Amino acid sequence: MAEIVLQGVTKSFGKTEVIHRTDVTIGDGEFVVMVGPSGCGKSTILRMIAGLETTTDGEIRIGGRRVNEVEPKDRNIAMVFQNYALYPHMSVYDNMAYGLKIRKFTKDDIDKRVQRAAGILELGPYLRRKPRELSGGQRQRVAMGRAIVREPAAFLFDEPLSNLDAKLRVQMRLEIQKLHRELATTSVYVTHDQVEAMTLANRMLVINAGTVEQIGAPLEVYDDPASLFVAGFIGSPSMNFMPGRRAGDGVDVGEGLVVPLPPALRATAGEQVTVGVRPEHFVPGTGGEGPRFRLRVDTVEALGADSLLHAGFNGTLLVVRIEGHATPLAGSSLEASILPGKAYFFDTVTGKRLAG
Amino acid sequence: MVEHRPVRDFVAHLILIVGVIAVAFPLWVTFVASTRTFEEIVSVPMPLTVGSHLQDNYEQVLTAGSERGSKAPVGRMLVNSLIMALSIALGKIFISILSAFAIVYFRFPLRNFFFWMIFVTLMLPIEVRIIPTFKVASDLGLLDSYAGLILPAIASATATFLFRQFFLTIPDELAEAARIDGAGPMRFFFDVVLPLSKTHIAALFVILFIYGWNQYLWPLLITAQESMYTVVIGIKRMIAGGDASNEWQLIMATAMLALLPPAAVVMLMQKWFVKGLVETEK
Numbered sequence: 330m331a332e333i334v335l336q337g338v339t340k341s342f343g344k345t346e347v348i349h350r351t352d353v354t355i356g357d358g359e360f361v362v363m364v365g366p367s368g369c370g371k372s373t374i375l376r377m378i379a380g381l382e383t384t385t386d387g388e389i390r391i392g393g394r395r396v397n398e399v400e401p402k403d404r405n406i407a408m409v410f411q412n413y414a415l416y417p418h419m420s421v422y423d424n425m426a427y428g429l430k431i432r433k434f435t436k437d438d439i440d441k442r443v444q445r446a447a448g449i450l451e452l453g454p455y456l457r458r459k460p461r462e463l464s465g466g467q468r469q470r471v472a473m474g475r476a477i478v479r480e481p482a483a484f485l486f487d488e489p490l491s492n493l494d495a496k497l498r499v500q501m502r503l504e505i506q507k508l509h510r511e512l513a514t515t516s517v518y519v520t521h522d523q524v525e526a527m528t529l530a531n532r533m534l535v536i537n538a539g540t541v542e543q544i545g546a547p548l549e550v551y552d553d554p555a556s557l558f559v560a561g562f563i564g565s566p567s568m569n570f571m572p573g574r575r576a577g578d579g580v581d582v583g584e585g586l587v588v589p590l591p592p593a594l595r596a597t598a599g600e601q602v603t604v605g606v607r608p609e610h611f612v613p614g615t616g617g618e619g620p621r622f623r624l625r626v627d628t629v630e631a632l633g634a635d636s637l638l639h640a641g642f643n644g645t646l647l648v649v650r651i652e653g654h655a656t657p658l659a660g661s662s663l664e665a666s667i668l669p670g671k672a673y674f675f676d677t678v679t680g681k682r683l684a685g
Numbered sequence: 686m687v688e689h690r691p692v693r694d695f696v697a698h699l700i701l702i703v704g705v706i707a708v709a710f711p712l713w714v715t716f717v718a719s720t721r722t723f724e725e726i727v728s729v730p731m732p733l734t735v736g737s738h739l740q741d742n743y744e745q746v747l748t749a750g751s752e753r754g755s756k757a758p759v760g761r762m763l764v765n766s767l768i769m770a771l772s773i774a775l776g777k778i779f780i781s782i783l784s785a786f787a788i789v790y791f792r793f794p795l796r797n798f799f800f801w802m803i804f805v806t807l808m809l810p811i812e813v814r815i816i817p818t819f820k821v822a823s824d825l826g827l828l829d830s831y832a833g834l835i836l837p838a839i840a841s842a843t844a845t846f847l848f849r850q851f852f853l854t855i856p857d858e859l860a861e862a863a864r865i866d867g868a869g870p871m872r873f874f875f876d877v878v879l880p881l882s883k884t885h886i887a888a889l890f891v892i893l894f895i896y897g898w899n900q901y902l903w904p905l906l907i908t909a910q911e912s913m914y915t916v917v918i919g920i921k922r923m924i925a926g927g928d929a930s931n932e933w934q935l936i937m938a939t940a941m942l943a944l945l946p947p948a949a950v951v952m953l954m955q956k957w958f959v960k961g962l963v964e965t966e967k
Binding site: 380381382401406410413414415416428431432 | 863865866872877880881885
């Protein structure tokens with residue numbers, strides 16, 4: 330159990346800085362998810378915490394101890410890799426026991442810990458098998474078992490579910506959640522899948538191009554995105570963006586629609602403002618309170634519980650989520666309005682959310 | 686292929702049978718000759734059935750050697766050959782697996798340069814550098830010694846290259862997982878890399894053992910005493926002059942004996958050998 334602190338951490342490969350100054354404190358027992366598109370540097374940060382990459386500048390502390398110069402094995406962390414990284418020639422039991430053997434645990438102690446981990450992960454019947462005789466999900470569980478037996482200060486997960494199929498991913502996600510509830514070990518989890526991030530995280534770090542764009546609880550980030558990037562990345566289908574121009578106390582986004590700016594933002598809004606609306610924040614029909622506009626329905630995706638309309642507006646396609654089956658036909662036209670107070674306003678130039 | 690086409694099957698089998706005969710017939714003649722007397726072999730036509738002197742001939746070559754050619758006993762030569770072939774095979778594997786490990790897993794200055802240096806020596810087999818190598822070996826006093834037979838052949842660029850290519854296919858995460866598990870480089874080597882290389886080592890062992898066993902030119906140069914002859918050289922030394930002066934029955938018996946160890950290695954290691962060539966266990 331330990332707190333992980335990153336203070337002014339940067340990472341450069343040659344002259345290119347890939348991770349810009351990062352300050353994060355990951356609390357004891359917290360489950361933090363680093364999420365971002367591939368190549369954004371999230372894995373690099375994780376690998377710096379693990380000690381597999383050197384830190385160019387700044388300080389990393391685990392449990393109050395500076396670890397920049399400490400070997401991975403002495404950082405008291407355990408890591409779960411995307412491709413499992415199980416030793417192919419060792420049985421499941423030996424895979425889990427290997428780290429303990431090196432650390433000179435007694436045979437009894439090793440056995441006790443491995444059996445306990447196998448119990449938690451329901452790997453009991455497979456202990457004598459080789460990794461290649463296991464399914465993807467089982468292999469991933471062995472990889473987690475290898476981490477658990479060490480009883481480390483922190484778990485580091487590097488996209489652990491990316492190699493699994495969709496159904497298994499959901500199941501393993503729930504298991505990781507359960508595991509964290511039981512063990513309450515500090516965990517850092519890297520993923521590009523925002524659903525994993527939303528469901529697993531106590532707090533999440535949204536990372537873009539080597540910069541932490543926002544840190545917060547999942548719903549906080551969802552409800553209150555700090556930038557265009559975060560707003561577009563978190564949420565599926567992603568937020569609709571309508572670039573517009575300031576027009577009096579509103580933003581003109583074309584086709585005669587002027588979205589009113591909240592009074593608090595009127596002073597700070599610049600000339601170019603992008604309006605963001607989540608798919609579920611449109612009100613179809615004429616019942617809404619906000620200004621109405623007309624959409625041309627292009628395609629309809631009926632998902633059962635709800636339907637997604639892809640509808641043309643001012644040269645772009647907006648995604649509108651409608652509950653239930655009652656959907657307009659493709660090619661028809663639809664009147665809609667924006668749920669009051671649910672439009673987000675961003676500075677088009679800086680990409681930052683407008684704040685009052 | 687589940688189709689049934691009698692004519693094609695017949696032709697295919699005919700070609701295969703002719704091929705087998707072409708390969709097997711000389712072997713059979715060798716074996717037959719090793720079981721007969723000198724007079725029977727030189728008579729025309731030479732008989733093609735097993736004769737009655739099998740035990741005599743083999744006993745003589747193993748313990749006493751040929752009377753007219755080299756007089757060294759073949760038993761001793763077989764031991765020499767075995768020592769040389771085993772040392773070359775194991776030495777090559779030992780050295781090349783370590784150098785490949787260094788090249789793949791350690792970052793050191795001029796790493797690529799050294800790899801390419803090793804790679805370039807692929808183009809320089811013993812035959813090409815034989816005169817300078819002989820000079821070096823003789824200056825070091827290695828003539829007529831096992832060290833002299835083995836050392837010049839013990840470094841292998843081919844094996845280093847093969848191991849390097851194999852190591853590159855081992856996922857980096859495995860090394861990283863081992864680092865986090867607390868394994869140092871040599872521990873990682875012995876606990877993970879070596880077991881994973883098992884089949885490759887076996888395949889290479891077969892190839893290199895045969896390579897070592899069949900060494901001809903180098904042992905011919907570096908050995909002068911009969912006690913240091915390898916069996917391949919022994920055969921050569923038994924052939925002293927014209928047809929009539931050679932004890933062909935003994936030469937053929939020696940040839941059969943020289944054939945056995947490599948054949949045994951191939952047969953015993955076949956399972957591993959094939960595995961090493963086709964399977965990648967990852």
